[in-house]
Amino acid sequence: MNPAKLKGANGIKRIAVIPGDGIGVDVTAEATKVLRAVAAAAGRSLELVEFDWGADRYLRDGVTLPQGAEEMLRREFDAILVGALGDPRVPSMKHAADILLGLRFKLDLFVNARPIELLDTALTPLRDRTERDIHFIVFRENTEGLYVGMGGIFKKGTPDEIAIQEDVNTRKGVERIIRYAFEYARQHQLRRLCMSDKSNALTYGHDLWQRVFAQVKEEYADIESSHWYIDALAMQMVKDPGQFQVIVTCNMFGDIISDLGAQLAGGMGLAPSGNINPESVSLFEPVHGSAPKYAGKNIANPLAAILAASMMLDHLGWADEAAAINAAVRASVREKQTTPDLGGSLGTREVGDWLANQISKQGVAPVRVQQ
Numbered sequence: 001m002n003p004a005k006l007k008g009a010n011g012i013k014r015i016a017v018i019p020g021d022g023i024g025v026d027v028t029a030e031a032t033k034v035l036r037a038v039a040a041a042a043g044r045s046l047e048l049v050e051f052d053w054g055a056d057r058y059l060r061d062g063v064t065l066p067q068g069a070e071e072m073l074r075r076e077f078d079a080i081l082v083g084a085l086g087d088p089r090v091p092s093m094k095h096a097a098d099i100l101l102g103l104r105f106k107l108d109l110f111v112n113a114r115p116i117e118l119l120d121t122a123l124t125p126l127r128d129r130t131e132r133d134i135h136f137i138v139f140r141e142n143t144e145g146l147y148v149g150m151g152g153i154f155k156k157g158t159p160d161e162i163a164i165q166e167d168v169n170t171r172k173g174v175e176r177i178i179r180y181a182f183e184y185a186r187q188h189q190l191r192r193l194c195m196s197d198k199s200n201a202l203t204y205g206h207d208l209w210q211r212v213f214a215q216v217k218e219e220y221a222d223i224e225s226s227h228w229y230i231d232a233l234a235m236q237m238v239k240d241p242g243q244f245q246v247i248v249t250c251n252m253f254g255d256i257i258s259d260l261g262a263q264l265a266g267g268m269g270l271a272p273s274g275n276i277n278p279e280s281v282s283l284f285e286p287v288h289g290s291a292p293k294y295a296g297k298n299i300a301n302p303l304a305a306i307l308a309a310s311m312m313l314d315h316l317g318w319a320d321e322a323a324a325i326n327a328a329v330r331a332s333v334r335e336k337q338t339t340p341d342l343g344g345s346l347g348t349r350e351v352g353d354w355l356a357n358q359i360s361k362q363g364v365a366p367v368r369v370q371q
């Protein structure tokens with residue numbers, strides 16, 4: 001092993017970059033442009049190493065996630081930045097499943113963090129709601145639930161067909177995501193946490209969520225905890241989003257309500273996410289997919305990917321640099337220096353250029369902690 005490649009050597013952060021397919025390639029180019037600009041402005045060292053894992057590679061030599069990839073990523077990198085995966089030439093989605101779900105499970109990225117933050121009043125479809133009302137984070141359990149792929153189909157294609165999809169909830173899995181959400185709230189001086197399940201109908205799996213939540217919240221008396229059934233939560237997110245600061249829920253419900261939340265805050269062009277293992281390497285990506293019809297046309301909105309890169313820096317302890325990116329993104333939205341989906345007239349590359357320039361001009365200032 002080359003010691004220079006070890007993460008953390010000489011204060012350098014090493015980032016594995018997987019642009020993937022379609023617009024993933026376009027938006028990742030802008031995210032890395034902005035990362036380079038912020039590192040330069042702060043006088044910090046960032047090493048970005050690109051991997052060509054995606055549909056082209058799969059179609060060329062059959063490789064999806066190369067053997068030993070997860071071990072190499074864990075050993076040599078501080079974080080992973082992904083664009084998007086999915087290509088119409090691979091209808092089975094084999095490469096995307098191997099790469100994204102493969103990394104999620106093999107690296108045990110059990111936290112899916114989805115911040116929902118309205119950057120400009122004009123972007124929400126809700127009437128009379130402002131930036132103050134829509135500002136919370138959803139923590140979705142990312143390695144269990146209905147998405148583990150356990151089950152089967154019996155008598156397929158016959159009138160007697162049976163399809164079974166198992167919902168896996170382990171005490172360890174439920175406890176660690178609930179505890180992570182409480183810890184996040186405490187560390188970020190947030191006072192309210194809501195757990196959501198469907199324990200009135202899912203009387204085994206979500207009874208476990210109820211019992212674990214009751215137990216863990218005892219250790220966090222400084223945080224006001226509440227509970228909504230998932231159907232009621234969906235309603236409350238639209239009716240009164242200001243009541244939420246931190247939401248924690250299972251894999252499938254988190255998948256659904258974080259998309260609802262993204263839409264409340266201006267849509268997919270602005271939604272970043274983190275797939276986190278607090279003790280190992282974590283992966284950051286925009287929530288949107290590879291939108292193949294827009295690929296290579298310089299029209300995809302790069303802000304979600306750029307906000308994912310900012311989340312990554314914050315996770316790595318570069319809070320000032322993350323704040324500088326967020327401030328530049330906020331300014332671009334306010335001044336309509338955006339792609340057409342957000343009301344601007346710039347191309348993908350021009351948005352990246354504008355942000356990089358803004359960061360170079362503004363510099364990186366220490367973040368002031370509000371008491």
Ligand SMILES: NC(=O)c1ccc[n+]([C@@H]2O[C@H](COP(=O)([O-])OP(=O)(O)OC[C@H]3O[C@@H](n4cnc5c(N)ncnc54)[C@H](O)[C@@H]3O)[C@@H](O)[C@H]2O)c1
Binds near residue numbers: 085285287289
């Ligand atoms: N995490 C991922 O890599 C991921 C997530 C979702 C979908 N996918 C895959 O992406 C492919 C396309 O899926 P889809 O069409 O359902 O979802 P998508 O998010 O790629 O696109 C849906 C629509 O949203 C809009 N959109 C999305 N991102 C945008 C951006 N950055 N700028 C401007 N507009 C944007 C476009 O109108 C697009 O047609 C599929 O192969 C799917 O499986 C991948």
